[in-house]
Amino acid sequence: MTATAALVVDIVDLPHRIGATKDVCVEAGAPAGLGTAVIGVPEGSSLVVDARLTSLEDGVLARGRADVHVHGECVRCLRDLDEERTVTFDELYYLPEAARAAEDGEDVDDVLLVGEDSLDLEPALRDALVPALPFRPLCRPDCAGLCPECGRRVDNLPADHRHDHPDPRWSALAALLPDRDGSDDPADADGEEQA
Template structure:
């Protein structure tokens, strides 16, 4: 297995030229590259792979009868905020990829719809849609700073981790509020009166 000798398309680092593989089943090449993120991926204000970050690709390209099979991993940094306490969080997401890029005029290309399988175009494969979709689907729907994060107090908005033990807010049913105020102000409720 040869190292990454596949030429890098300087105009688009997501595109890999597969001519060195030919169409002979059994040939393979590894590809290790870092690809810049030009547009933020994910759910804004929740969790994203930020613009300007790099996605690290570690892939194996194998020539098979029907096309080029791409397998391996993609790792990207993430940034967002905790869904419970709203603190900023950073981490990374890693995905496993296995994708067949069908040769033009192959049986696979002829028998599948255009959106069901990726295809080689001029002996090149474009990894961006495959990696982008897999990364976005792998992002957590409810990102947390810690599994045990208690979140925020519903009354004052303070972070539970920063509040004193026993923190609470007395709430009075509004239907009883006038009655409570009246008894709190009356002399009968004073310290010398026994209930």
């Protein structure tokens, strides 16, 4: 059994009667891919999902919440970011025949389907979590990042931290660069990271 199957819940005992409910609680190791390239739920970290499944005419409504651990890195200063998050989801899983009927009318690429006798909560969780994650995670909105000259965290440096005497390696490098019209602007030091 793969980790991906961890969030599959049994619905054999969920009656097909509209409005019938079943409460489920799943504790599992997080499946891979719950996040983006820069931030997300580490695979295998512990995950708790509580959901209420409700039978509807066209399928099953899964409504619930998950407590997850999110890990990432500040894009400016590379500090580790770790937080506990609660994600709420509210997702309709179609019965296969209802999805087929809907397909006649419109484009339904991304509908979630009820399995034969189970339902996988992972896509509901992923759909709720991933758009809520920051595109460019920051340790704080005004993170000053790293000193462009020495690479140390600006937060850890005194306010008057400067490099009056450029590293000799830089002057050696500068000598190799084409003439910059004689101006001696300090290197652009606004701390912004290029995308």
